[in-house]
Amino acid sequence: MALHDQPLDIGDVYNSRAESYDNSWHPRFARHMVEIAKLKPGEDVLDLACGTGLATLCASTAVQEHGSVVGVDISGGMLAQAKHKLQSHDLNNVELHQHSITDLDRLLALNGKKFDAILCCSALVLLRDPGAAVKQWATYLKPGGRIVVDVIHPRDQLPGITFEKVGKRCNLPVPFYRLNFGAGSGDLRQMCEDAGLSRISILSVSQIDRPELVDLNDFLTDLDAPRPSTRHLGRSQIREEAKMLFKDEWAKLADEQGKIKQVDCVFVAVAYRS
Template structure:
């Protein structure tokens, strides 16, 4: 992946974040589980042409490629060279030759209209700068009758993020995180507005108990890019305010501790729709 992409500052930060994470991204079972569920719900069949938006280390692309067989084709796009390098390594190790990886911004793809039977986006929709416009763009790339599927988290998901939103609000800072796709209704409306029909949303309860220490480590203090928001809204706070905010964040988390630990909700919406046939 020696090519370069001309990205704006927001997207370059995301690309850099994930390029750093590339080598360790596949550790743990959480991302693979979500990617697998999305593919499973999509019921991909032999011979289909599949676009994996923000393919990362290729989890969705690889599983789809194994289902579509030799007559099918998967294209995985991502802005992070580090993530794509991992995907390439895994694809070569598996000897799969029906996947193409493309370094590209998913909001500005150059594929001809009506290129794909299925478009999937796992764990990445909220990174798009304009989620609604991205869905309209992908609608054009689907064949009539084609399936779109994305996964999104409920706005109750991730205790660290929810707590950070709560305390930041007190300082006049509004953090979006999962809010744009945070309810079944919002996911439904996003697809409907982009022109999709036969919308189906499967909500799955996920999550686990974590320790107070693990929850405290979810504090980012504006050091990571904020999905859909640039510059990061916490950058407007002084270092003194950030220190106070972190202390309030930790105090809020301490209140949530139970005998089992702190419940870290990860309610997930698997959202599907079809492009109308005419």
């Protein structure tokens, strides 16, 4: 794989999305993740990849004034949106930090802190080595504390998965790692077990709440006017080859009628530290 800085790539992707991020399915899904966490008044919560503060604010309300929420995100643009929300809601039990969620030991604000719950919403697929990240996160749990984290179904977000496959074939980076979870819930369960967590439950939930048939031509335009996530594949010297490879990988997803059906499903794990 070509050399690149993953945190910088992810930061660029989400800086570009910050102002419009909440105009999507993300607010509903973040609320659902917080509901699954079953937060209680007085609990301390770590919200990783907190973004625009969608789960952070819900968690702040759930733990009330005697609880606390620490949000961490690599994107300054996303955190700016979160900080604006905090000011608007006059919340005093939340603190935010710009930092990589894969290197928490270097975040001085977390030194000596333990949490009742750790949330990571819609972000595990952004990590090159998610297993190592979950192992580190587990060390920040209080005894009996839980991690709530999600990954997509292998047949969800097919355009993004296809771009990853094209990136691998071109030896160019695409800053997502959905292919780490080809076995879906099985991979997620194993990751939690490897982190020393127990009492693991896996829920299957809707992400965008609509099944959809996806059309190839809707996504080839991403290479003509590339987003930050596809910018390497959209370079003029590789663009046409990338399009051909995308078509090749896309065709492999079709059923006998030539249709490509996405599965609207996310696996959410709740796993506890003994």
